[in-house]
Amino acid sequence: MAVTIKDVAKKANVSPSTVSHVIADRSRISLDTKKRVQKAMKQLGYHPNINARSLVVRATQAIGVVMPTITETIFQHPFFSELLRGVGSLMHQAGYSLYLSIGGDVQQSCKEVKRMVYGHQVDGIILLSSCEADPVIDFLMTANFPFVLVGKPSIDECKMTYVDNDNITASKDITNHLIDLGHQYIAFIGSSIDIAVTGDRLHGYKQALKLATLPTSPEYIVHVECLNSGERKAVKQLFSLRNPPTAMVIADDILSFGVINMLDEIGISCPENISITGFNNLYLSEMTRPRLTTVDIHIFNLGVQAAKCVIEKVKDQDEPAKRIIVPHKIICRSSTKRLDKRV
Amino acid sequence: MAVTIKDVAKKANVSPSTVSHVIADRSRISLDTKKRVQKAMKQLGYHPNINARSLVVRATQAIGVVMPTITETIFQHPFFSELLRGVGSLMHQAGYSLYLSIGGDVQQSCKEVKRMVYGHQVDGIILLSSCEADPVIDFLMTANFPFVLVGKPSIDECKMTYVDNDNITASKDITNHLIDLGHQYIAFIGSSIDIAVTGDRLHGYKQALKLATLPTSPEYIVHVECLNSGERKAVKQLFSLRNPPTAMVIADDILSFGVINMLDEIGISCPENISITGFNNLYLSEMTRPRLTTVDIHIFNLGVQAAKCVIEKVKDQDEPAKRIIVPHKIICRSSTKRLDKRV
DNA sequence: GTGAAAGCGCTAACAA
DNA sequence: TTGTTAGCGCTTTCAC
Numbered sequence: 104m105a106v107t108i109k110d111v112a113k114k115a116n117v118s119p120s121t122v123s124h125v126i127a128d129r130s131r132i133s134l135d136t137k138k139r140v141q142k143a144m145k146q147l148g149y150h151p152n153i154n155a156r157s158l159v160v161r162a163t164q165a166i167g168v169v170m171p172t173i174t175e176t177i178f179q180h181p182f183f184s185e186l187l188r189g190v191g192s193l194m195h196q197a198g199y200s201l202y203l204s205i206g207g208d209v210q211q212s213c214k215e216v217k218r219m220v221y222g223h224q225v226d227g228i229i230l231l232s233s234c235e236a237d238p239v240i241d242f243l244m245t246a247n248f249p250f251v252l253v254g255k256p257s258i259d260e261c262k263m264t265y266v267d268n269d270n271i272t273a274s275k276d277i278t279n280h281l282i283d284l285g286h287q288y289i290a291f292i293g294s295s296i297d298i299a300v301t302g303d304r305l306h307g308y309k310q311a312l313k314l315a316t317l318p319t320s321p322e323y324i325v326h327v328e329c330l331n332s333g334e335r336k337a338v339k340q341l342f343s344l345r346n347p348p349t350a351m352v353i354a355d356d357i358l359s360f361g362v363i364n365m366l367d368e369i370g371i372s373c374p375e376n377i378s379i380t381g382f383n384n385l386y387l388s389e390m391t392r393p394r395l396t397t398v399d400i401h402i403f404n405l406g407v408q409a410a411k412c413v414i415e416k417v418k419d420q421d422e423p424a425k426r427i428i429v430p431h432k433i434i435c436r437s438s439t440k441r442l443d444k445r446v
Numbered sequence: 447m448a449v450t451i452k453d454v455a456k457k458a459n460v461s462p463s464t465v466s467h468v469i470a471d472r473s474r475i476s477l478d479t480k481k482r483v484q485k486a487m488k489q490l491g492y493h494p495n496i497n498a499r500s501l502v503v504r505a506t507q508a509i510g511v512v513m514p515t516i517t518e519t520i521f522q523h524p525f526f527s528e529l530l531r532g533v534g535s536l537m538h539q540a541g542y543s544l545y546l547s548i549g550g551d552v553q554q555s556c557k558e559v560k561r562m563v564y565g566h567q568v569d570g571i572i573l574l575s576s577c578e579a580d581p582v583i584d585f586l587m588t589a590n591f592p593f594v595l596v597g598k599p600s601i602d603e604c605k606m607t608y609v610d611n612d613n614i615t616a617s618k619d620i621t622n623h624l625i626d627l628g629h630q631y632i633a634f635i636g637s638s639i640d641i642a643v644t645g646d647r648l649h650g651y652k653q654a655l656k657l658a659t660l661p662t663s664p665e666y667i668v669h670v671e672c673l674n675s676g677e678r679k680a681v682k683q684l685f686s687l688r689n690p691p692t693a694m695v696i697a698d699d700i701l702s703f704g705v706i707n708m709l710d711e712i713g714i715s716c717p718e719n720i721s722i723t724g725f726n727n728l729y730l731s732e733m734t735r736p737r738l739t740t741v742d743i744h745i746f747n748l749g750v751q752a753a754k755c756v757i758e759k760v761k762d763q764d765e766p767a768k769r770i771i772v773p774h775k776i777i778c779r780s781s782t783k784r785l786d787k788r789v
Numbered sequence: 790g791t792g793a794a795a796g797c798g799c800t801a802a803c804a805a
Numbered sequence: 806t807t808g809t810t811a812g813c814g815c816t817t818t819c820a821c
Contacts, residue, residue: 205534
C-alpha cells in the first residue's frame with residue numbers, strides 16, 4: 104500500500120540500505136546518489152514507517168504523559184492543560200511524540216502505564232501527579248524505566264528525578280507579604296493535606312507566622328475540597344473566632360476565587376474586610392473581582408523542565424536522579440491591602 | 447532483553463505461532479496447550495510488543511488527538527481538558543491509546559499530523575478545532591484518513607463526520623430565557639466571528655430577537671478576545687447607547703465572568719442592573735458571584751461521541767460521514783433576573 | 790490442533 | 806562508497 108524504502112531503492116537504482124543511510128545521513132554517501140535517492144523519495148512521496156523503525160532501533164521517540172487520576176471537577180483545573188502545553192512545546196522541539204494516559208483511577212492509570220512500557224510504546228514517562236504509595240511509581244522504579252515526576256514524591260525522594268516549585272518558600276513569601284501589610288490573624292485554606300503541595304504550602308505558612316512570632320493555631324487552618332456546604336460552613340466559622348482572620352493564604356487561585364465570592368455573600372468583602380491570596384497565577388486571576396494577589400509558579404516551565412529531564416534520562420540511563428526547582432514569583436494585585444488600624 | 451513470543455514458545459514446548467494463536471484466541475487450540483502457554487507467559491512475565499504487532503497488522507490501536515493551535519491564554523480554558531477527558535474515557539474503554547499533538551500554530555499542527563499519519567502511528571484522528579481553510583483537514587481529506595472534527599467544519603460540511611452542539615438553537619434558547627424574563631434590549635458578546643461557534647451563537651441570538659420582534663442592531667453586538675482595555679471600552683460603550691442593554695448573551699462562561707466583574711467596577715451590577723448568561727457550564731460557573739445562568743453543552747459527551755465516531759470510522763472505512771449533535775441544557779442560576787418595570 | 794515459513798518496513802554489521 | 810544479509814517481534818496463511 105504505502106511506499107516503502109524498497110520502492111525508493113528501486114526507483115533510485117540503489118539498495119534499500121543505501122536509502123536508509125541517506126535517511127539517517129549516516130556513513131559517507133556520494134552526493135550524487137544522495138540527491139538521486141532524495142529525488143526518488145520526493146517523487147514517490149516516501150515517508151518512513153516509524154513503527155518499523157522503532158522495532159529495530161528499540162526506541163520510539165515518544166514519551167508517555169500520565170494525567171492525574173482525579174475527579175472530574177479538578178480536571179477542569181487549567182493547571183494540567185498549562186503543564187501539558189509546556190511539555191508539548193519541548194517535545195515537539197525535540198522531535199518526540201506524546202502519548203497520553205488519562206486514567207480514571209490509579210488502577211486504570213497503572214494499567215495504561217504498563218501497556219505503554221511493556222508494549223514498547225514510549226521511551227520515557229512523565230507523571231503529572233502522584234499519590235501516597237503510588238503503584239505507578241513503584242512499577243516504574245522497579246522496572247528501572249526512565250520517568251520524571253512533576254511535584255514532590257511522597258517517598259524515595261532522592262531516588263527519582265522530579266520537578267517542583269519550592270512551595271514552602273513560596274508560601275512563606277506570600278504569607279510574609281500579608282504580614283508586611285500589617286496582618287496578624289492570618290488563616291490558611293487548602294485542599295486535603297494528603298496532597299504534597301498543600302502540605303508544603305501549609306508548612307511555609309506556619310514557618311512565616313512563627314518567624315514573625317504571630318499566633319498560629321489549628322483553628323485558623325481549614326481543609327476544603329470543593330466548597331460544598333459543609334466546607335463553606337467551616338470557612339465561615341473562622342469569623343466566629345475570638346480573633347477573626349483579617350487575611351487568608353489560600354493554596355489555589357480557584358479556591359481563593361470561590362472563597363472570595365462566598366464571603367462576599369455574607370457581607371465580608373475583599374480586600375476591605377479581608378485580604379486574600381492565591382497560588383498559580385492562572386489567567387483567570389487577573390479577571391477576578393478583585394484581581395488576585397497570587398504566587399506565579401510558572402506552570403508552563405514546570406512542564407518544559409519535566410520534558411527536558413525525561414529526554415535526558417532516556418538518552419542516558421545513567422543520568423543521575425535530580426531535583427529541579429522552578430522559581431516562583433509573588434504577583435501583587437488588589438485582593439490584598441494594608442490592614443486598617445483596628446478601632 | 448525483553449521476553450518475546452519465542453521465549454514463551456520454548457518454555458511451553460510449542461511453536462511461536464501457537465503462542466500467537468493463544469494470544470489472539472484464534473483457531474481452535476486445545477485447552478491443554480492453551481493453559482500451558484498461558485502459564486509460561488505468566489512465569490516469564492511476557493508482554494507483547496505492540497510495535498511489532500502494529501507492523502504486521504497495519505494498525506496501531508491508537509488515535510491521534512490534535513489540540514487547537516492557539517494562544518496560551520485560551521489554552522487554559524477548561525473546555526479542552528474536559529473534552530480530552532471525554533475522549534480518553536472512551537478510548538481507554540475501547541482499548542485504544544491516545545497520541546497527542548499540541549501544535550503552537552497551524553503549521554506545526556499540520557506537521558505533527560503528517561508525522562502521525564505517514565509514520566503509521568495512529569489509525570485515526572480527532573481534531574479538537576479547525577480554522578477557515580484548515581490545511582490539516584485538507585490533508586486528512588485528500589489522504590482519505592479516518593478523522594472526526596469536534597465543532598462545525600467551515601467547508602465540505604457533508605463530506606466529513608463531526609460532532610457539535612446545536613449552537614444556534616442553544617443560543618436561541620438562552621436568549622429566549624432572557625426575553626421571557628421581560629428583557630427587550632439584549633446585547634451579545636462573543637469572541638471573533640471567525641470561530642464557527644461564535645457565529646452560530648450570534649445567529650441564534652439574532653433569530654430569537656427577530657422572532658420576538660425585538661430590536662436587533664449591530665450596536666448591541668461586541669466582539670472581544672480577552673477583555674483588554676480596548677475591548678473593555680467597547681463593552682462599556684454599550685451603556686451609552688440610547689437604550690442600554692438590560693441583559694447580555696455572552697458566548698462563553700469565562701468571558702461572562704470577566705464582563706460581570708468589569709461592569710461591577712463601573713457600578714453596574716449583575717443581576718440587579720443587568721442579566722448575564724454564559725455558555726459551557728464550567729465547574730467555575732457555580733462559584734462565580736453571582737452564580738451563572740448558562741448553557742450546559744456537555745463537553746465531556748462531545749469528547750465521548752467524537753471518540754466513538756473515529757473508532758467506528760477506523761473499523762469500517764465505508765462508514766458514512768455523519769453529524770452528531772450533542773444536546774444542550776439551560777442551567778438557570780442567579781445571574782439573570784426578571785426585568786424590573788422601568789420607571 | 791499445531792507448526793513451518795514468509796514477511797511487515799526498517800536498520801546495522803559486515804563485505805565487497 | 807555501496808550492497809548483502811540478518812534480523813527486530815509479531816501474525817498468518819497453509820500444510821501437516
